[in-house]
Amino acid sequence: MPGELLDVTGDAREEAVLRATEVLRRGELVVLPTDTFYGVAADAFNAQGTGRLFAAREQPRRVPLSVLVRSPKQLAGLTTIVPEAAERLVAAYWPGPLTIVLHAEPNLRWELGRTEGTVAVRMPLDDLALAVVRAVGPVASTAASRRGGPAPTTAEAARDQLGEAVELYLDDGARPGRSASTVVDLTRRQPHVLRDGPLDSAEVLKVARGELDPFAATMPDDRDA
Numbered sequence: 219m220p221g222e223l224l225d226v227t228g229d230a231r232e233e234a235v236l237r238a239t240e241v242l243r244r245g246e247l248v249v250l251p252t253d254t255f256y257g258v259a260a261d262a263f264n265a266q267g268t269g270r271l272f273a274a275r276e277q278p279r280r281v282p283l284s285v286l287v288r289s290p291k292q293l294a295g296l297t298t299i300v301p302e303a304a305e306r307l308v309a310a311y312w313p314g315p316l317t318i319v320l321h322a323e324p325n326l327r328w329e330l331g332r333t334e335g336t337v338a339v340r341m342p343l344d345d346l347a348l349a350v351v352r353a354v355g356p357v358a359s360t361a362a363s364r365r366g367g368p369a370p371t372t373a374e375a376a377r378d379q380l381g382e383a384v385e386l387y388l389d390d391g392a393r394p395g396r397s398a399s400t401v402v403d404l405t406r407r408q409p410h411v412l413r414d415g416p417l418d419s420a421e422v423l424k425v426a427r428g429e430l431d432p433f434a435a436t437m438p439d440d441r442d443a
Contacts, residue, residue, distance in 0.1 A: 222386050222387065226388050227389070241385045242261045242354050247270055247385055249373060249377070250388055252347050256361075257359040259271075265328075271360070275360065283360055284339070284340060285356045286340055287351060293308070297320040303404050306425050307422065311437065313344075321337075346388065371393045397415050
């Protein structure tokens with residue numbers, strides 16, 4: 219049987235966060251809405267959960283999982299150093315569709331795949347996702363689809379792909395699905411865009427290098443206005 223689909227568009231948000239927290243702490247998977255697509259999540263510090271996530275997506279471990287956080291302050295505990303470029307990018311684009319890659323704190327007990335000592339971190343602009351992360355702690359996450367499949371914009375579309383591999387699907391309505399987050403690597407000498415996304419890549423690099431004030435940066439909704 220496919221996993222449970224829980225409608226959270228009304229007054230069920232508090233219950234949804236509690237249910238998701240219980241499921242994630244058991245090492246099971248939850249599908250969550252984000253500001254781009256629906257993502258499938260596991261407790262980042264539960265090896266059973268992240269193992270299930272790799273299996274559910276049929277994703278090889280050479281492709282590591284990203285981590286969702288609730289606040290920029292959490293970066294200090296996940297990385298060896300928070301460079302000034304990261305501080306500028308976070309001030310400009312978090313919460314929002316930006317993932318930053320940093321050197322991971324080597325003593326953390328998590329199983330995110332073959333990370334080569336790095337971690338990709340994002341703070342999504344979604345109240346429900348942030349509430350779950352606030353309750354559980356950092357969660358490992360990626361698109362709620364089979365590897366190579368279309369990233370889903372609804373919980374039903376995610377369930378069509380992942381089925382019973384996921385314990386709980388939180389349905390908060392359709393998501394914009396404009397594109398996956400912009401990914402910037404800050405582990406090199408110079409910031410480097412690994413994946414283009416909703417943000418203007420040239421502008422992102424200017425912010426990272428200190429050539430543009432973070433508060434002058436634009437979010438996708440600003441450009442659409």
